[in-house]
Amino acid sequence: MPEQPGERPLGIFGGTFDPVHFGHLRLAEEAADSLDLAGIRWIPAGQPALREVPRVTAGQRLEMVRLATAGNPRFSVDAAEVEAARPSYSVPTLERLRQADACGRQRPLVLLLGADAFNGLPKWHRWQALFDLAHLAVAHRPGFAIDAGQLPTSLARCYHDRFCASPALLTESPAGRIVTFAMTQLAISATRIRALLASGGSARYLLPDTVLTYIRQHGLYPEY
Ligand code: ATP
16 A cells, blocks of 8 residues: 555554444444544454453454455455464554555555454554554443543543544544544444354344354354
């Protein structure tokens, strides 16, 4: 991708996606609209760094993301972290995207996060380096407030210094700002979906039918 000043930002959406669900899809779709993103690159984690080992293989999580995002021209899927088969950390992932043969140094990149993930940011490997590489856009999520007064001190300071109210400013630099955006509030989590599937309950309408069919065909999430 060439380096062009003023180019519309590219959204980067990393996650475990174990499995991908409508909360993720609405977050990405509404971020694209609210923040005027050129597109969203979905990046399923290989081995997530900060959580227990997922119940299904990385390849299966990747395939479910491919099925869920198929047909949306704004969405693309990056398989590199899954293929690398090592723990996934956001800073090295963004450094990879900043290579000249990927997005380059100048294009604005916007890392998309739910509020729960943002609140836990100080636990991330080299988290302060994220701001040299991308902007952050934080989506409201049911049960998780974005409240500067409740954040860990280091993150509250960072939020205070970097917050900007206007998403239009994201085009003015490649990285370094924090924006928040409202999205349709969907209290859907992969944890709840796994529990439903394991107990024989219906997860229909919480995730795309194509993904649910894949889960059934491969006998995923038999126990919780
Ligand atoms: P789990 O329940 O296993 O922790 P999850 O549903 O939170 O999974 P992840 O793959 O961990 O899904 O999330 C990827 C990203 O999507 C995170 O930044 C998370 O905050 C965000 N996210 C997930 N579900 C929602 C939702 N319903 N609303 C807003 N953001 C969400």
